Amino acid sequence: xxxxxxxxxxxxxxxxxxxxxxxxxxxxxxxxxxxxxxxxxxxxxxxxxxxxxxxxxxxxxxxxxxxxxxxxxxxxxxxxxxxxxxxxxxxxxxxxxxxxxxxxxxxxxxxxxxxxxxxxxxxxxxxxxxxxxxxxxxxxxxxxxxxxxxxxxxx
Numbered sequence: 727x728x729x730x731x732x733x734x735x736x737x738x739x740x741x742x743x744x745x746x747x748x749x750x751x752x753x754x755x756x757x758x759x760x761x762x763x764x765x766x767x768x769x770x771x772x773x774x775x776x777x778x779x780x781x782x783x784x785x786x787x788x789x790x791x792x793x794x795x796x797x798x799x800x801x802x803x804x805x806x807x808x809x810x811x812x813x814x815x816x817x818x819x820x821x822x823x824x825x826x827x828x829x830x831x832x833x834x835x836x837x838x839x840x841x842x843x844x845x846x847x848x849x850x851x852x853x854x855x856x857x858x859x860x861x862x863x864x865x866x867x868x869x870x871x872x873x874x875x876x877x878x879x880x881x
Contacts, residue, residue, distance in 0.1 A: 732777070735760065737881045739768055740777065744878030747781045792840040794868060796847055798855060799833040801863040810834075812859040820858075822850045833865070844868075 732740070738758045742749065755765035772778045787795065802809050810828070813835070817826045825838040837855070841847035847866070855864055 732881075736768065736772065736777075739765065740772065741878075741881045743769075743778065744881070787840060791842050794841045794843060794847060795872075796837075796839045796841060797867045797869060798837040798839055799863075799865040799867075800835040800837060800855070800858070800861055801833045802835075802860040803862040804860060805834065809860045813861075816858045820850075820854045822854060833863070 735758050739754060742754055742757050751766050751769070752762045754769075755762045758765055758768075760768070769778070787793075800813075802813060814826070814828075817823055817835075817837070822839050822841065823837050824840055825836075827836045828834065829836050839847070839850060839855070841850055847868075851864065851866065855861065
C-alpha cells in the first residue's frame with residue numbers, strides 16, 4: 727500500500743494510532759467517522775499491508791537510568807557488501823545501540839547509543855563499538871538535550 731492509496735480516513739486512523747495505539751477501537755472509530763467494525767477492518771488491512779508494522783510502548787530513557795544519548799559516526803575500513811553485512815549483523819547483537827543507519831557522505835554508519843553516564847559510554851565504546859567488524863574510525867557526540875523527539879511520521 728502506497729501513500730497515494732491511503733485515503734483521508736486511513737490517514738486519520740494512522741495519525742491517531744501514532745499518538746496513542748492503546749486507544750479503544752470505538753474512540754478511534756469516532757475520530758475517523760466510522761463504525762467500530764469498519765474501523766477495525768481498516769486497521770487490520772493497514773496491518774496486513776505492512777503500513778502498520780507493530781505496536782510498542784514509549785519508555786522514558788531517563789527513568790530507565792539511561793541519562794545519556796550519543797550519536798556515533800562509524801567509518802569502515804572497506805566498503806564492500808561483505809564488510810557491510812558483517813558490521814550490520816554484529817550491530818544487531820549490541821543492545822546499547824538503539825538505531826543504526828547506513829549513510830551517504832563522510833562516514834558509513836550513524837548509531838544512536840544509550841548509556842547511563844560517560845563511564846558507561848566509555849565501556850560501550852571500548853568493548854562494543856570499537857570491536858565491531860571492520861571499524862576504522864569512530865566519532866562520538868553527546869546529545870545535550872532533545873529539542874524535538876520522535877513523535878511519528880507526518881501523515
